[in-house]
Amino acid sequence: QVQLVESGGGLVQAGGSLRLSCAASGRTLSGYTVGWFRQAPGKERDFVTAIIGSLGSTDYADSVKGRFTISRDNAKNTVYLQMNSLKPEDTAVYYCASGKSPFYTIPVGYNYWGQGTQVTVSS
Numbered sequence: 872q873v874q875l876v877e878s879g880g881g882l883v884q885a886g887g888s889l890r891l892s893c894a895a896s897g898r899t900l901s902g903y904t905v906g907w908f909r910q911a912p913g914k915e916r917d918f919v920t921a922i923i924g925s926l927g928s929t930d931y932a933d934s935v936k937g938r939f940t941i942s943r944d945n946a947k948n949t950v951y952l953q954m955n956s957l958k959p960e961d962t963a964v965y966y967c968a969s970g971k972s973p974f975y976t977i978p979v980g981y982n983y984w985g986q987g988t989q990v991t992v993s994s
Contacts, residue, residue, distance in 0.1 A: 873897040873983045877967050880988030883957055887992070891952040893967030893985060900943060901925055904975045905950040907941065909963035909990075916966065918976040922950060930975070935961075957992045964989050 879891040906921035940953040968981035
């Protein structure tokens with residue numbers, strides 16, 4: 872059974888940094904696309920970034936380009952999301968997901984999800 876577990880969320884002041892982790896069991900992440908999405912209260916789940924397939928190319932939402940970095944540690948079977956220069960509008964529950972669909976910017980492109988981790992950025 873595939874499980875994804877996010878960690879690293881918390882409360883941070885605007886301008887600060889956090890690093891989220893997505894640890895997997897039951898699946899070798901390097902063979903799949905791993906995406907990060909976020910969902911604020913009352914809003915849809917939005918694409919943040921993805922590391923794509925075995926080649927590991929990356930893509931980012933415009934709102935986080937230059938501030939967030941996705942990376943993968945194959946030895947630890949873990950994907951990370953480094954978030955710098957955080958803004959209050961980054962406040963949301965962050966989810967990681969794994970899949971093989973080419974539609975990696977939308978939730979239906981993934982078949983396994985973590986439980987989410989809360990990120991709160993205070994102004």
